[in-house]
Amino acid sequence: MIVAILSVIGCVASIVLGIFANRRLAATQADTSARFRVSGLIWGGILATIQLFLGVWAALGFVQDDALSALVAQVLLTAAAVSCFARPYLAARLTALTASGGAFPHPVIATVICLALAGACATLGLEIPSNHNLTWMHPLCLLLEYCLITAALAGLFFLFQRRSTPSSILALGLGILGLAEYFVILFKSMPIQPGDLFALGTAAAVSAGYTYTLSAYCLYGIGCTGLAIAFIILAGFSRPERAARSRRGLAVNLLVGVLCLGGITAHVTLIDYYNTLGIQIYTWRPLESFYRQGYLPSFITSAQTIIPPKPHDYQTSEAEKLLESYAESFDEGAGASDERAQATAQFDEEQPTVIAIMNETFSDLSIYQNLHAGYEGPTFFKSISDAVARGTLYVSAYGGGTCNTEFEFLTGNSMAYLGNGVYPFSTYNLTQTENLAQQFSDLGYTTTAMHPNHGTNWNRENVYRDFGFDDFLTIEDFEGADRLRGMVTDEATYDKILELLDQNENPQFIFDVTMQNHSGYTTGLLPADKQTDYRIDGVYDAEVNEYLALIDESDRALEQFIEQLRNLDRKVIVVFFGDHQPFFPDRYNDAWFTNEDEATHAERLWQTDYVIWANYDVAGCDQTSEEIDTSTNYLGSLMMQLVGAPLTDYQKAQITARTSMSAINTTGFCDARGTWYMTGATTEAATTEAGDAAVNTRDDLSRIQYLKLFDHGDGIFTKTLQGAANETDPNLAPGTTKIK
Structure with a gap:
């Protein structure tokens, strides 16, 4: 019950402090555009809703009764929510730091720092729910995962002209993925792997038989995800007002965004994670591989090997002779x-x-x-x-x-x-x-x-x-x-x-x-x-x-x-x-x-x-x-x-x-x-x-x-994925399961 109480208190605190911050800003700022940002209010509301959900979920008995994790999570979520609600005030303070004589010579430096901190928090939000001991991870794998996440957040941020919402959605998605990974491991003792993405319908169909109790580490992960969103929201302070925008700024933002996202794409498609980076999945203990190497590096190396490797020195004629022999x-x-x-x-x-x-x-x-x-x-x-x-x-x-x-x-x-x-x-x-x-x-x-x-x-x-x-x-x-x-x-x-x-x-x-x-x-x-x-x-x-x-x-x-x-x-x-x-x-x-x-x-x-x-x-x-x-x-x-x-x-x-x-x-x-x-x-x-x-x-x-x-001249990947059952017979009704 302590978790439920702390969650409700955190939710109320987020809303009250958010209202207070906006009223204070309204009293000091004549420019309404400076004191009102829809995205900040929306994301603050989302984080407060998450706090309320945790309170209700805990009251139903579906959250581990751990006071420390609940307190830490609520402090982080409240701080994140208030940061979103008070975005104009904090943006003004950051702008002051980038003014002449400030701590940062250019606003972009403060933006990059915010995105770097957001990447660190998003990485923790992904890993902590299921991978509790990050000191066990290979440091270079943890660094690789951090770089991939941070580059993705930055890429979306600049691609959409320093708007915070796309990157915030990604950070939230990573947090949800971390929770999903926790539950899949809890129920199957196996990580989420590329092939699971083709079977989401199956997973949904059998999901009702489980009890979804959030652990203390899930709460830590949720708190980190909230903090990541707050840093992303704050990173948007450097986005110039409409009158100050230029074509040059538009082009630079697009270039940075494309370079970040293109770099990630090239990295995961052109570099052989298995042979070049040595990120390998131990088939007898895949969960250990995901713990030691991080979720994203392990998932990527699995995805790269989903296309069946052709046996070394394979020749059709030789295989036919082997079969005959x-x-x-x-x-x-x-x-x-x-x-x-x-x-x-x-x-x-x-x-x-x-x-x-x-x-x-x-x-x-x-x-x-x-x-x-x-x-x-x-x-x-x-x-x-x-x-x-x-x-x-x-x-x-x-x-x-x-x-x-x-x-x-x-x-x-x-x-x-x-x-x-x-x-x-x-x-x-x-x-x-x-x-x-x-x-x-x-x-x-x-x-x-x-x-x-x-x-x-x-x-x-x-x-x-x-x-x-x-x-x-x-x-x-x-x-x-x-x-x-x-x-x-x-x-x-x-x-x-x-x-x-x-x-x-x-x-x-x-x-x-x-x-x-x-x-x-x-x-x-x-x-x-x-x-x-x-x-x-x-x-x-x-x-x-x-x-x-x-x-x-x-x-x-x-x-x-x-x-x-x-x-x-x-x-x-x-x-x-x-x-x-x-x-x-x-x-x-x-x-x-x-x-x-x-x-x-x-x-x-x-x-x-x-x-x-x-x-x-x-x-x-x-x-x-x-x-x-x-x-x-x-x-x-x-x-x-x-x-x-x-x-x-x-x-x-x-x-x-x-x-x-x-x-x-x-x-x-x-x-x-x-x-x-x-x-x-x-x-x-x-x-x-x-x-x-x-x-x-x-x-x-x-x-x-x-x-x-595979060696029959047809495509490797299936032509009849879920949801496309009847493409070969348009006369069959959707969902038909009788084969003949």
Whole structure:
């Protein structure tokens, strides 16, 4: 409550002092233009409104109860607001300092100082909410970020003829970005990256499940942003009155503005941040990169690498030969086995339905020393003893980024070769990308995708159409379905699958992307009979327990679904896997696993589990839940191989690649002996024959993937971004999600 009280006091003080300052000025200035500036009054009002908002937000319990940060923030905001309200008076004082014999020989010097101070405050407003310890940042990176921000503020200031509003809007935007970065890190343990800009609709769609509580550092950041705006407003004191303006002054202002903004543009486009400046994003710990190097430098280096780099010495003909060689190795090896022949004959005759379930945030957190709470993981899932295969699944997403796991499974491509912060569904043109939906469609299957949320999320409605799905069932198709915490339950999606099977006797490929377990986990909306009570080192954590309760529900729903399929009079294959872990296990990983190599330590966060199960005896398979650890890009081809489905040359190449590189994701890759290497490891880092083979296979697969994903003469970037779903068919109504 102290924060709310201080905020209201600060707001009242800003208004009262502002009125007092203007009245005093009115009594001493006959020239009304000298005592009245609309922009100053507007920005003073905006800052006072922010103070009022903080008071209301704090009263609702959404601001950390920290008196010091509240006091500092209100002092800074009040000082900033009063400076804006009293701009004419302060401008007169600054003008006096630039007069003959004053402290500054020219008004522009005072303006430059104000802009320099504004840049420093805006930088703090961006960084402090999420990056609390700036002493940990590389000094040159902090300097680079400061220079970029200050140059941008100055560029806008001079481009618009020393008007303060454009630069003030930028400073406010940077402050809002700093708060957004704080919340994204809080909810996902990941920074905002370039690919996120293509998925703003998705972010908005799932934002309601979180609690937005401002921390003490958020208050410090807001205060700094307010101070930045005040300095920008004061910088406008040097703008001459209309009668004193000249064409020469206009030209000089334009020149300075263009030079500042043009310099920034040239800097971020012509200089390779990664190779020249050494600003690199560690894919296994991107958050650490953003903390150490600053938000803007890290974001820029990510943006520069969003276009997939062509493999070194890449040639189309050589990549084609590699693909052919890897496919032939499969045909002569595993493809020629009796087991494969039996499974193929059975699949061709039976044409079983294939159900792929990508379960939201499904993972077994018992790998973290049972959470020091006796947690054993999802009971039924771990007890399945008659699966075709099961094991650890290494993914390229952590805490969020569901669509990247989806992309890897459906296409067989690995995010390891696409750089950090990239979301192919939102970024690339995937119209010619091989995928499971098109593959099953070519086999005569009916193909259906379902996701009980908005079809625009992650640009799915466009991507699924491009992939060849016959239908896409979205939230509109789940009206009246059971919900848990406001999310459609896993069980409801399974009921929809059973309904599809009942309505259509033809073979089907169904891809179910569930929603039940989506973060955040502090909703408090779980019924009492579904809650868990695990004590981590004796302490109850409501967030963790809500997540674990959801996994229990997923486990129960899966058990019920499997039992229903056992009794179904048609052959069905189920591929069930989690897309990523929740956002909080990194704290346990760092606290409880301190004596291990970096790759093993990192990969613990980037793994879930999978199972391939069939309700019939798959020919050539013992069906005893053989443990096969793999990665998401291999999972589709592994399933197709085990059940006898036809394979593309690309899938054959992937299966061959698995013999020497058993898994790969954005964090690293694993050799045939189970040893993990970090992304970028070379043959020098691989001290064994198996390691050398894995490094070579990784490089070969990068060329093959580039060939299949990008080397087809079409544009790299997607033609169907969110909001443009129907540009290829003008007869479809906006928002339509039925694909055919």
